[in-house]
Amino acid sequence: MTGRRLALVLLVAALAGCDQKMADQPRYDPLEASSEFPDGMSARTPVAGTVARDADLSATPTAMPFPVTMKLLQRGRERFDIFCAPCHSVAGDGDGIVVERGFPAPPTYHQPALRAASDRHIYDVITDGYGAMYSYAARVPPADRWAIVAYVRALQYARNAPVAELPAQLRARLDGEAGG
Amino acid sequence: MPQIFHRSANxxxxFVLWGAxxxxxxxxxxxxxxxxxxxxTEVARAPRQPVPFSHRHHVGELGIDCRYCHGGVETSASAGLPATEVCxxxxxxxxxxxDMLAPVRESLASGEPLRWQRVHGLPDFVYFNHAIHIHKGVACETCHGDVDDMPLMMRAHSxxxxxxxSCHRDPEPNxxxxxEVFAMHWKPPEDIERVRKSLIDVLGIDTATMTDCYVCHR
Incomplete structure (x- = not known):
């Protein structure tokens, strides 16, 4: 009897020692620190030369590979406003808020040299960076880079668009604002 | 035979019975x-960070989009923290x-990541996903509060x-x-009630299953 009672006490004590730690399970949260690796990161970068299973291995197109639709332009505008506008400004003049705070001013998109530059040049600058500008390859995937290229082209065209090409509604507004 | 207990024992x-x-x-x-x-709940408490990064400055004053640094928010469960290169x-x-930025420069030089402290750490049995909330019309500020007014990042809600x-039972008001999901201090238009009703349909929000256990727990 005493033996059984002792066993019961031990069992209860053993169970009380069980801690399931459901709130902190033995797995990594995204970007959690790890003591297993010398640099302390659980998020490992792929070995050099790794190719993703779904990677597009075709050569980078030399010109805009997508039809320029309103959808593409809207995507380009959204990405441009997130990643480019802080320096290049929403209109592409190169006087964004970060430039106001002391970052070296990038050239305006509206200068002749950049108006004449190829689509691929703009794409490559996003991919590799240029001068003080860092690479955006890790932040902007290729399809979005082309969308941004399309939008940059739209910004350039907008500065030089013939008034005759404006839709009636915009034309009326322009005339109204110019007159007022 | 004398009484065992004194009268005061009553x-x-x-007192003991009621008191218990x-x-x-x-x-x-x-x-x-x-x-x-x-x-x-650790609301309104800012953990000590390796660099006193100010969302008030970067978001409120400079107007940098959330996605410039938290690039995974539209496509994955975790919104992600910026790599040192982004800073x-x-x-x-x-x-x-x-001096404030010395740890950032050291991190870039050494390749050792900055050890930011998590502000919103959910228990491991909760499988929260940022992307689905963003795509179903739940704004950053709905859960994270007035981030653009936080000199140091802190929890706005429990x-x-x-x-x-409270939201999964009745998502419409949120x-x-x-x-407009990434907008701060968004002012709803006049006809917002009608818009919200239509959003439930347009965005395909399945209110019938939103309180099922498996939605958040696996």
């Missing part, structure tokens, strides 16, 4: 209050000698299960058009 017994019940209720009351208090995109040129459920 009072003591009554009152104490029991008090413990429950205090405990339920305590776990909901900011002391336990250095600007800080390789501005504030280059600031993120308790009850808090999550919805906005997906184009």
């Amino acid at each position: 009072g003591i017994a009554r 019940q009152v104490a029991f209720l008090l413990v429950i009351l205090v405990w339920t209050g305590l776990v909901r208090s900011e002391f336990f 250095m995109t600007c800080h390789s040129q501005i504030w280059t000698n600031a 993120l308790t299960m009850g808090w999550c459920l 919805l906005r058009p997906p184009a």
Whole structure:
């Protein structure tokens, strides 16, 4: 009897020692620190030369590979406003808020040299960076880079668009604002 | 035979019996209050960070989009934290000698990541996904509060299960058009009631299953 009672006490004590730690399970949260690796990161970068299973291995197109639709332009505008506008400004003049705070001013998109530059040049600058500008390859995937290229082209065209090409509604507004 | 207990024992017994019940209720009351208090939910407490990064400056004053740094928010469960290169995109040129930013420069030079402290850490049995909330019209500020006014990042809401459920039971008041999800201090238009009703359909929000256990727990 005493033996059984002792066993019961031990069992209860053993169970009380069980801690399931459901709130902190033995797995990594995204970007959690790890003591297993010398640099302390659980998020490992792929070995050099790794190719993703779904990677597009075709050569980078030399010109805009997508039809320029309103959808593409809207995507380009959204990405441009997130990643480019802080320096290049929403209109592409190169006087964004970060430039106001002391970052070296990038050239305006509206200068002749950049108006004449190829689509691929703009794409490559996003991919590799240029001068003080860092690479955006890790932040902007290729399809979005082309969308941004399309939008940059739209910004350039907008500065030089013939008034005759404006839709009636915009034309009326322009005339109204110019007159007022 | 003399009495074993003195007359006053009656009072003591009554005091103990009632007192035990009152104490029991008090413990429950205090405990339920305590776990909901900011002391336990860590609301409005800013953890110490390796660099005193100010969202008020970067978001409120400069107007940098959330996605410039939290690039995974539209496509994955975790919104993600910026790599050191993202900080250095600007800080390789501005504030280059600031003492405050020394850990960032050291991180870039050594390749050792900055060890930011998690502000919103959910228990591991909760499978929260940022992307689905963004795409279903739940804004950043709905859960994270006035981030553009936080000199140091802190929790704006408790993120308790009850808090999550209050929206999962009735999401409509927290919805906005997906184009406005990243806007701060968004002012709803006049016809917002109608818009929210239509958003439930347009965005395909399945209100019938949103409180099922498996939605958040696996």
